[in-house]
Amino acid sequence: MSEQVESLIRKDYSAGFHTQIESDTLRPGLDEEVVRFISAKKEEPEWLLEWRLKAFRAWQEMEEPTWAHVSYPLVDFQALSYYSAPRSMANKPKSLDEVDPELLATYAKLGIPLHEQEALAGVAVDAVFDSVSVVTTYRAKLEEAGVIFCPISEAVHRFPELVKKYLGSVVPQKDNFYAALNSAVFSDGSFVYIPKEVRCPMELSTYFRINEVKTGQFERTLIVADEGSHVSYLEGCTAPMRDENQLHAAVVELVALDDAQIKYSTVQNWYPGDKEGKGGIYNFVTKRGLCHRNARISWTQVETGSAITWKYPSCILKGDNSVGEFYSVALTNNLQQADTGTKMIHIGKNTRSTIVAKGISAGRSQSAYRGLVRINAGAEGARNYTQCDSLLIGDRCGAHTFPYIESRNASAVIEHEATTSKVSDDQLFLCQQRGLDAEKAVSMIVNGFCREVFKELPMEFAVEAGKLLEVSLEGSVG
Amino acid sequence: MLEIRNLSARVEGNDILRQLSLSIRPGEVHAIMGPNGAGKSTLGNVLAGRPGYEVTGGEVLFHGKDLLAMEIEERAREGVFLAFQYPVEIPGVSNMEFLKAAVDARRRHLGLGELSSFDFMKLARDAAKRVNLDQAFLKRGVNEGFSGGEKKRNEILQMMLLEPSLCILDETDSGLDIDALQVVAAGVNAMRDGQRSFIVVTHYQRLLDYIVPDHVHVLAAGRIARSGSKELALELEAKGYSWLEDEGV
Numbered sequence: 054m055s056e057q058v059e060s061l062i063r064k065d066y067s068a069g070f071h072t073q074i075e076s077d078t079l080r081p082g083l084d085e086e087v088v089r090f091i092s093a094k095k096e097e098p099e100w101l102l103e104w105r106l107k108a109f110r111a112w113q114e115m116e117e118p119t120w121a122h123v124s125y126p127l128v129d130f131q132a133l134s135y136y137s138a139p140r141s142m143a144n145k146p147k148s149l150d151e152v153d154p155e156l157l158a159t160y161a162k163l164g165i166p167l168h169e170q171e172a173l174a175g176v177a178v179d180a181v182f183d184s185v186s187v188v189t190t191y192r193a194k195l196e197e198a199g200v201i202f203c204p205i206s207e208a209v210h211r212f213p214e215l216v217k218k219y220l221g222s223v224v225p226q227k228d229n230f231y232a233a234l235n236s237a238v239f240s241d242g243s244f245v246y247i248p249k250e251v252r253c254p255m256e257l258s259t260y261f262r263i264n265e266v267k268t269g270q271f272e273r274t275l276i277v278a279d280e281g282s283h284v285s286y287l288e289g290c291t292a293p294m295r296d297e298n299q300l301h302a303a304v305v306e307l308v309a310l311d312d313a314q315i316k317y318s319t320v321q322n323w324y325p326g327d328k329e330g331k332g333g334i335y336n337f338v339t340k341r342g343l344c345h346r347n348a349r350i351s352w353t354q355v356e357t358g359s360a361i362t363w364k365y366p367s368c369i370l371k372g373d374n375s376v377g378e379f380y381s382v383a384l385t386n387n388l389q390q391a392d393t394g395t396k397m398i399h400i401g402k403n404t405r406s407t408i409v410a411k412g413i414s415a416g417r418s419q420s421a422y423r424g425l426v427r428i429n430a431g432a433e434g435a436r437n438y439t440q441c442d443s444l445l446i447g448d449r450c451g452a453h454t455f456p457y458i459e460s461r462n463a464s465a466v467i468e469h470e471a472t473t474s475k476v477s478d479d480q481l482f483l484c485q486q487r488g489l490d491a492e493k494a495v496s497m498i499v500n501g502f503c504r505e506v507f508k509e510l511p512m513e514f515a516v517e518a519g520k521l522l523e524v525s526l527e528g529s530v531g
Numbered sequence: 532m533l534e535i536r537n538l539s540a541r542v543e544g545n546d547i548l549r550q551l552s553l554s555i556r557p558g559e560v561h562a563i564m565g566p567n568g569a570g571k572s573t574l575g576n577v578l579a580g581r582p583g584y585e586v587t588g589g590e591v592l593f594h595g596k597d598l599l600a601m602e603i604e605e606r607a608r609e610g611v612f613l614a615f616q617y618p619v620e621i622p623g624v625s626n627m628e629f630l631k632a633a634v635d636a637r638r639r640h641l642g643l644g645e646l647s648s649f650d651f652m653k654l655a656r657d658a659a660k661r662v663n664l665d666q667a668f669l670k671r672g673v674n675e676g677f678s679g680g681e682k683k684r685n686e687i688l689q690m691m692l693l694e695p696s697l698c699i700l701d702e703t704d705s706g707l708d709i710d711a712l713q714v715v716a717a718g719v720n721a722m723r724d725g726q727r728s729f730i731v732v733t734h735y736q737r738l739l740d741y742i743v744p745d746h747v748h749v750l751a752a753g754r755i756a757r758s759g760s761k762e763l764a765l766e767l768e769a770k771g772y773s774w775l776e777d778e779g780v
Contacts, residue, residue, distance in 0.1 A: 485603040488636035501623030
């Protein structure tokens with residue numbers, strides 16, 4: 054069947070257009086001067102510049118990690134530009150009416166209308182274009198509830214105490230090579246604070262767009278849910294089609310204080326490169342959440358884009374009775390490579406974690422699940438359930454599973470289930486014999502395979518995710 | 532409605548069908564019997580277009596059209612239905628979603644509009660009742676965790692909803708107990724309307740007590756060795772298949 058399935062996985066990347074817009078882009082290269090430039094550009098306080106420089110110096114001493122099951126030529130960090138902003142954003146627009154229509158049109162074309170009256174009901178959006186935040190919708194409405202949702206560059210000025218307290222508290226500057234790089238040069242990203250006992254009245258979302266050529270995007274997201282609060286947050290990502298690889302090294306930190314709940318969903322559709330593996334985004338991301346007592350952090354991700362994905366959204370279950378969840382669908386096609394999974398670190402008593410990871414490999418792609426479940430000595434009564442399923446489409450792709458389990462407490466209960474299956478000739482034939490064409494059949498089979506994860510997504514996005522899979526798989530049978 | 536002329540086909544390099552000819556008129560029920568390896572299942576699979584079944588000669592006209600030139604899904608939409616001997620599972624895809632997609636594909640092909648979800652649900656529930664499947668099966672994954680008998684009844688359910696003009700039943704009776712067999716047969720009989728035709732592939736005469744055929748064909752060594760009325764099936768039951776070989780066919 055492979056031939057048949059092979060040709061089903063092919064469709065053009067619809068978000069691959071480039072916006073013609075004048076940008077101020079920093080000369081390529083990375084040194085202290087660049088770090089100082091970025092900090093100055095954002096008029097940052099002294100402490101933050103020092104914080105960045107500390108990260109930069111640490112980064113210089115570090116080496117690019119090579120343990121992941123991916124292969125690519127090492128990145129030339131001196132060939133990239135570390136800051137790019139649309140020129141029209143130099144004098145920050147005060148309202149949507151002042152935003153460059155080209156920028157608004159870009160987001161509209163991506164299906165993200167930024168005018169509030171047209172926007173998805175009940176979803177507030179922060180739109181980040183290259184290195185800056187373009188606009189954040191529904192801010193007034195959120196502020197009524199006491200919710201802060203703004204670009205992190207702005208939060209540094211308006212809420213310095215909160216930023217200073219939590220920035221780097223979950224992912225320290227020296228955490229890893231890419232986190233250190235991000236800490237040194239991060240440009241923008243979103244900041245969210247949900248006050249005590251507040252249930253955020255709407256979904257929050259950030260939409261990342263890389264436009265400029267030969268730039269890296271280094272956004273930094275910080276979400277703090279104060280005691281007893283609830284928030285659901287979604288991020289989406291796209292980039293133009295380009296022949297050269299682009300680097301995306303983001304850091305996301307979540308802090309869930311006592312009894313708080315954070316649901317973080319990602320639909321990642323960065324440009325995956327062409328069928329021959331040319332171009333595409335290198336997506337090297339550090340995401341981690343810290344759970345205090347009775348808190349819950351839930352990561353849901355649908356990863357279909359990027360040439361290379363290196364990403365392990367994790368939970369540190371520090372507080373007693375806290376809960377961590379990870380639901381993931383990672384689809385690779387053509388020559389894409391993904392090494393993704395999670396870490397669940399059980400520190401508190403009676404902490405619980407659930408991992409459901411679905412990997413789909415098509416074309417000549419390679420997909421790996423890498424997960425760590427660690428039960429510390431003090432984590433009495435900790436529980437973990439891991440389910441890890443791989444689906445292969447065709448016979449030239451690969452799926453790999455690297456589970457690490459470390460338990461230092463005898464009372465822990467850890468379950469791990471793993472399966473590997475193929476979209477079989479028989480399944481395909483059954484569907485076609487009932488009148489479905491092969492593409493519809495494969496997308497239906499893949500959607501069925503992902504069902505457990507899709508049901509964790511906010512409703513508006515579950516449908517989107519299904520469609521995205523369908524598009525990403527097109528051409529894989531035929 | 533179906534005209535098979537000198538059809539030859541091979542599977543994995545082995546010639547299985549050798550110049551088989553068979554003509555079926557609207558409303559007829561043809562039983563295909565024969566020993567293991569005679570090519571009974573191959574015939575159904577070739578007609579449905581299953582990959583791996585290579586046609587090496589002959590032609591098949593279906594309602595006057597060249598069936599072998601059509602894609603698998605095109606044949607299905609034109610009205611060819613194959614009830615599988617071993618229905619596969621499709622985990623996570625609800626039976627209802629699957630059935631609606633199939634029915635919509637056929638209706639679009641026929642120039643009929645898609646059914647509303649409401650109308651479709653009504654049809655599906657009614658059909659489920661007729662094959663004695665609980666409503667809950669409609670919400671479960673396609674054949675996911677179904678017993679052998681439930682899977683076969685699910686095939687008949689699909690057949691009822693798709694309203695094909697040619698139904699091929701590939702050893703649908705295998706692995707069924709007598710109650711399930713009666714349910715399946717009743718479903719098939721209810722669909723006999725004088726226009727719809729059936730090819731019933733079976734190893735045993737038992738099924739033909741319930742689905743009474745107009746013609747019985749014995750397949751041996753890739754071609755029809757003998758044709759007759761329903762009495763032929765009884766004769767086979769009494770004598771086995773070896774007497775055919777003894778007669779040198």
